[in-house]
Amino acid sequence: MVQIRLFEEKIGELFLAGEIPGFVHLYVGEEAIAVGVCANLGDRDCITSTHRGHGHCIAKGAEIEPMMAEIFGKQTGYCKGKGGSMHIADFSIGMLGANGVVGGGYTLAVGAALAAKLRKTDQVAVCFFGDGASNRGTFHEALNMASVWKLPAIFVCEMNEWASTTPYRTTTSVQDISVRAVGYGIPGVIVDGNDVFAVYEASKLAIERARSGGGPTLIEAKTYRIKGHYVGDPEMYRTKAEVQERFEKNDPLKNFATAVTQKMWLNARELDTIKTEAERIVARAVEDARSAPYPEEKQLFADFYIEDGVK
Amino acid sequence: MRSITFSEATLEAMTEEMTRDERVFIMGEDIVRQGGIFGQFKGLPQKFESERVRDTPISEAAIIGAGVGAALAGMRPVVDMHFVDFITVAMDEVVNQMAKIRYMFGGQCTVPIVLRAPDGITRSAAAQHSQSLEAWFMHVPGLKVVIPSNPADAKGLLKSAIRADDPVLYFEHKALFHVKGPVPEGGDYLVPIGKASVARSGRDITIVSYSFMMQRALEAADTLASQGIEAEVVDLRTISPLDKETIFSSVAKTKRLVIVHESVKVGGVGAEVAASVAEEMIDYLDAPIKRLGAPFVPIPFSPALERLVKIGVDDIVRTVREICQ
Numbered sequence: 001m002v003q004i005r006l007f008e009e010k011i012g013e014l015f016l017a018g019e020i021p022g023f024v025h026l027y028v029g030e031e032a033i034a035v036g037v038c039a040n041l042g043d044r045d046c047i048t049s050t051h052r053g054h055g056h057c058i059a060k061g062a063e064i065e066p067m068m069a070e071i072f073g074k075q076t077g078y079c080k081g082k083g084g085s086m087h088i089a090d091f092s093i094g095m096l097g098a099n100g101v102v103g104g105g106y107t108l109a110v111g112a113a114l115a116a117k118l119r120k121t122d123q124v125a126v127c128f129f130g131d132g133a134s135n136r137g138t139f140h141e142a143l144n145m146a147s148v149w150k151l152p153a154i155f156v157c158e159m160n161e162w163a164s165t166t167p168y169r170t171t172t173s174v175q176d177i178s179v180r181a182v183g184y185g186i187p188g189v190i191v192d193g194n195d196v197f198a199v200y201e202a203s204k205l206a207i208e209r210a211r212s213g214g215g216p217t218l219i220e221a222k223t224y225r226i227k228g229h230y231v232g233d234p235e236m237y238r239t240k241a242e243v244q245e246r247f248e249k250n251d252p253l254k255n256f257a258t259a260v261t262q263k264m265w266l267n268a269r270e271l272d273t274i275k276t277e278a279e280r281i282v283a284r285a286v287e288d289a290r291s292a293p294y295p296e297e298k299q300l301f302a303d304f305y306i307e308d309g310v311k
Numbered sequence: 312m313r314s315i316t317f318s319e320a321t322l323e324a325m326t327e328e329m330t331r332d333e334r335v336f337i338m339g340e341d342i343v344r345q346g347g348i349f350g351q352f353k354g355l356p357q358k359f360e361s362e363r364v365r366d367t368p369i370s371e372a373a374i375i376g377a378g379v380g381a382a383l384a385g386m387r388p389v390v391d392m393h394f395v396d397f398i399t400v401a402m403d404e405v406v407n408q409m410a411k412i413r414y415m416f417g418g419q420c421t422v423p424i425v426l427r428a429p430d431g432i433t434r435s436a437a438a439q440h441s442q443s444l445e446a447w448f449m450h451v452p453g454l455k456v457v458i459p460s461n462p463a464d465a466k467g468l469l470k471s472a473i474r475a476d477d478p479v480l481y482f483e484h485k486a487l488f489h490v491k492g493p494v495p496e497g498g499d500y501l502v503p504i505g506k507a508s509v510a511r512s513g514r515d516i517t518i519v520s521y522s523f524m525m526q527r528a529l530e531a532a533d534t535l536a537s538q539g540i541e542a543e544v545v546d547l548r549t550i551s552p553l554d555k556e557t558i559f560s561s562v563a564k565t566k567r568l569v570i571v572h573e574s575v576k577v578g579g580v581g582a583e584v585a586a587s588v589a590e591e592m593i594d595y596l597d598a599p600i601k602r603l604g605a606p607f608v609p610i611p612f613s614p615a616l617e618r619l620v621k622i623g624v625d626d627i628v629r630t631v632r633e634i635c636q
Contacts, residue, residue: 020594046384053321096383097416100423101407107373111388113379118362118386124378138403139372147367183331298522303418304453306476 001031001196001253004055006186007064008227010282011071012053015231019290021038021073024085029057029194029226032252033158034059035218036199037126046094046112046125048105048114051086053098057127059093062088068285081295082302087122094123101134105129110142110294113151114218124210126203132163134177137228143218147184152210155202160225165237175308178220186216193221193262194252197259224250312493318351318360318462320462320494321427321483324469325352325389326499329359332387335473339374339391339427343377348393349429349488371397374406375426381410382424382478382559384527395428395482396439409478410453414611421476424575425469431484431523432621437612443522443574443605444472445482449551449583453506456551458482460525464548467502476503484573507554509561513541516567519584524571524622532625538628540635550580555587562588566597569630571622576604598634603627 008026016022027034030052036061038047049056057067062078070077071085078144089097096112099105109127116123133139134157146153157177161168174180181188185257187209191202199221224246228235237245260266266274315323329335331563337355339347343366348354356364367374371392378390391427392398399406405426432441455477458463465483482534494500509550511532522527527545532542543561546553562568568588569579581602588600605620 075419079415081418082417083415087415087420091383091416091419095367096380097412099408101403104376104403104408107376107404108380108383109383110373111377112384113380113388114377115381115384118381125384138372138376141368141370142376144371145368145370145377304414305455306421 001035001256002274003064003281004031004034004058005253006275006278006282007058007067008054010286012227012231020071020085022086023082023230023232024058024071025052026227026232027052029247029252030158030160030223032192032196032199032256033156033221033223034128036196037156037203040204041124041126043093043096044121044123044124046096046109048096048109048125048127049097049098050105050128050130050133051100053086053088054132057088057090057095057098057298060090060094061093062090062240062279064219065285065288068289069112069292072080072289072292073294075295075299076287076288076292103129103133103138106138106142108154110151111145113153114149116152117149121242122211124154124207126154126156128158130163131157131159131161131168131177134180135172141187143184143216143306146216147186150210150213150215153216154206154210155216155217156158156203157220160224162225162229164229166231166257174218178218181218184218186218188218188220190220190222193223194250194255196252223252247283313463314491315494316488317462317465317490317492318349318614320466321351321469322354323494324466324473325355326358328470328473329355329363331498334385334387335389336363336386337389337391338367338378340367340369340393342366342391347391349485351488357514362470371401372404375401376408378424378426379404379409379412379422382422383420387423389425389475390424392428394440395430395444396442398428399434405448405454406451409450409541414453415443416601422478423476424474424478425481426479427481427483430482431486432610432617433485435612435614438609441610442523443482443572444548445550446579447573448480449553449580453478454551455479455549456482457469457504457549458489458522458547460522460546463492463548464491464502466494466498468504468548471501479504482522486523490526492548501547505549505552505554506585507545507547507557509543509557510542510546511542513565514544515541515565516569516635517543517545517558517561517565518569518571518627518631519545519547520571521550521580522573524573526624527624528571528627530624532629534624534628535631538632540631541547542558542631547580553583553587558584558588559592562592566595567634568596569601569603569627569634571603571627573622574604575607576602577607579604602632603630
């Protein structure tokens with residue numbers, strides 16, 4: 001969680017300084033969801049992510065250096081500079097990619113879950129999506145298909161209350177996305193998305209259920225989008241005071257620190273060490289990304305069609 | 312060589328490839344009980360375990376998207392689109408996901424999926440069940456697009472498509488399903504993707520066509536031969552990547568070119584072929600390039616109107632004679 005927070009804050013800083021091309025969408029304030037879910041997954045389990053995907057990558061075990069290099073558009077990046085912030089993937093750990101299309105990940109996760117079922121493995125596929133994406137038609141198609149085929153898929157809604165610049169309550173038929181699970185005959189649960197332990201427990205149950213052939217679950221993790229839709233968003237649609245109040249009251253990192261110090265699992269010094277180490281990793285990744293080469297012109301047509309297409 | 316229908320040829324390809332590679336499976340609407348809306352999957356559900364021959368909900372985006380996801384996770388799905396017209400409701404899955412994923416992620420993965428899409432005009436199916444939309448997908452980098460015209464190519468191209476690691480769109484004209492022709496037996500028969508064939512040799516004009524219009528083009532060539540014009544007929548078989556070499560070497564010989572397809576003429580495959588020839592070998596040409604395609608109008612229902620959008624043998628003969636004078 002700390003690693004994600006520091007990574008995202010650094011990305012925001014670098015973007016505003018003009019060092020990063022394209023646009024970036026930050027996961028600040030939602031870290032507990034990716035971390036709580038992915039703590040239950042192994043490398044052979046798959047996830048699909050969103051345009052706000054850095055946190056999912058890190059939680060799934062992606063390395064910071066190639067992530068940073070990718071966001072810089074460098075040859076040493078995860079996708080050799082062809083994807084950028086919205087398209088980071090690491091297939092070696094089952095991270096099937098962030099996705100620039102809102103609601104584009106559901107059906108891919110269903111397919112990965114179907115592959116697991118066809119191969120009779122105990123792998124699962126998790127699809128992260130936002131409340132905005134819950135209004136895509138693919139939500140309906142994917143949840144119905146996953147349910148009717150009893151696929152090992154878990155759909156994790158990050159209810160951050162904002163679909164780009166529009167509040168979800170003005171565009172969404174229900175207060176809680178989780179109630180939509182009823183329409184697919186699957187369990188729908190609500191969890192505090194700012195409490196990593198609660199997310200861990202809820203997703204553990206859903207993942208175990210999926211692994212044992214029980215089919216999909218819809219988890220709605222309640223959180224709040226602390227940053228703008230993208231870095232540089234003037235956020236004319238809400239007040240700074242609202243954001244500040246929500247963040248101060250319910251910051252998943254603070255919640256974590258309070259919980260672990262109260263339980264005496266970690267002390268303040270140990271928490272500091274975690275932070276220092278995470279800072280060091282990010283700083284080194286930035287230095288490496290800055291000095292890494294951009295892709296050469298000959299890379300334009302590389303990694304594209306398989307040579308003759310027929311084997 | 313034994314003669315079987317186009318439909319039987321595709322079924323043979325499916326059976327052989329599903330037997331050869333257990334990662335291959337098929338899903339789509341109306342496959343298990345119906346054997347496919349055109350009967351092209353009859354018998355498959357009895358031959359293979361039910362997990363591998365799947366009826367889907369009417370959810371085109373999920374059918375294609377799940378196919379892509381399964382391909383990413385190591386399977387080799389074949390998905391059936393029922394009618395190509397319905398691909399419109401899953402364009403994100405085809406254009407933004409299937410076509411882009413390998414490149415966008417720096418070559419980390421392959422997307423070995425085949426999307427089968429019956430297309431074309433048959434018996435007054437009207438505007439939403441008669442289209443030929445292949446040109447759209449020729450415009451999308453990342454896809455391969457094959458479009459056979461006869462049973463032998465139907466088998467060989469489908470097998471190649473299933474073995475390919477790139478995503479392949481396989482267009483099959485509904486009017487071809489019952490057409491019979493010689494088809495090689497045995498599992499090793501493949502037709503390479505990206506390779507056109509010269510279906511008939513001639514010295515006076517090149518007719519480039521594909522899919523069902525190849526039948527008309529070959530008939531027209533017979534008629535023209537009886538009138539003293541020897542047409543060379545090139546069957547594209549794959550439209551992406553386009554086999555320019557075969558087209559160019561034929562046009563270099565005949566110096567005249569007509570392109571024939573059933574889909575709308577405006578912005579069609581013919582436009583790309585014509586532009587390529589004009590760009591790279593206009594000095595060879597002895598006559599203007601001609602294109603025959605459907606007029607710019609939706610396909611009407613009434614047989615009295617539907618026949619007006621179809622290209623007939625006479626249209627091809629007349630056009631060829633015009634530029635061979």
